[in-house]
Amino acid sequence: MIVTRFAPSPTGRLHLGHAFAARFAYDKAKENGGKFLLRIEDIDPVRCKPEFVDGILEDLDWLGLKWDEKPVRQSERMDVYAAALRKLKDAGVLYPCVCTRKEIESEIARMGHAPHAGETAVYPGTCRGKRLDLSLYDRWSWRLDVAKALELTGGELYFTDESRGTVKANSAVFGDIVLARKETPASYHLCSVVDDAAQGVTLVTRGDDLFDSTHVHRLLQALLGLPTPRYCHHPLVLDAEGRRLAKRDGSVTIKSLREKGLNPAEIFELIKKSIKT
Numbered sequence: 001m002i003v004t005r006f007a008p009s010p011t012g013r014l015h016l017g018h019a020f021a022a023r024f025a026y027d028k029a030k031e032n033g034g035k036f037l038l039r040i041e042d043i044d045p046v047r048c049k050p051e052f053v054d055g056i057l058e059d060l061d062w063l064g065l066k067w068d069e070k071p072v073r074q075s076e077r078m079d080v081y082a083a084a085l086r087k088l089k090d091a092g093v094l095y096p097c098v099c100t101r102k103e104i105e106s107e108i109a110r111m112g113h114a115p116h117a118g119e120t121a122v123y124p125g126t127c128r129g130k131r132l133d134l135s136l137y138d139r140w141s142w143r144l145d146v147a148k149a150l151e152l153t154g155g156e157l158y159f160t161d162e163s164r165g166t167v168k169a170n171s172a173v174f175g176d177i178v179l180a181r182k183e184t185p186a187s188y189h190l191c192s193v194v195d196d197a198a199q200g201v202t203l204v205t206r207g208d209d210l211f212d213s214t215h216v217h218r219l220l221q222a223l224l225g226l227p228t229p230r231y232c233h234h235p236l237v238l239d240a241e242g243r244r245l246a247k248r249d250g251s252v253t254i255k256s257l258r259e260k261g262l263n264p265a266e267i268f269e270l271i272k273k274s275i276k277t
């Protein structure tokens, strides 16, 4: 059976881009008699707010995109991510990084959410291979030693994308990514891979701007012994200037359109007009 999911982060109200992504996942499941699941990606306690979780449920319900199982909340699964992290540590593919506070802070700010295209700088590997006494530091992060990980998994890794076909994973695309930090055993990449497997997702649908993440996710699946789902990266809903919709730009929300009197069918019509393929 086909199982898809919508995995928003509750950092604001849903906008047209979310409605499109949710509908896309919903249709892929329902056209094939499958299940549509919901996952709340709320590992970042600073940016994620409980009222936005309620907003997500309310908007999806109003749009007619009813999910099939109890929604998964990542903030409740830290022990599961800690276990996965331990497995990677035991495999010897993680190393602690104590690079400057400023650098780590910006990395931390990024690690809780998915790196949308163009957002990630490649870490130069400063702490790789260093023998650090962590008792001397207040904070550190755990980075994936990609070269070592690739050596361990051996050979080439592939994944299937519905529009691109078989894709050879370029798992070094982001360099040695941060998978956790001292107090938080979680990052977008780690949680996403662990949860897609735990929820039995067979088809991951998400925006084209997250395509590069899939290269890294394929490597994490190999390291953690998890199945690789199929993927389908879809085009993004763009604004009138051709830019990706983002909460930080104050994109028009589903709630505000609803308050203006639009119904769900009109909202999906509006989306159809803005989508660029």
Ligand code: GLU
Pocket: 007, 008, 009, 041, 113, 114, 192, 205, 206, 210
């Ligand atoms: N929470 C991610 C986002 O906000 C979703 C990533 C995914 O679908 O894997 O974009």
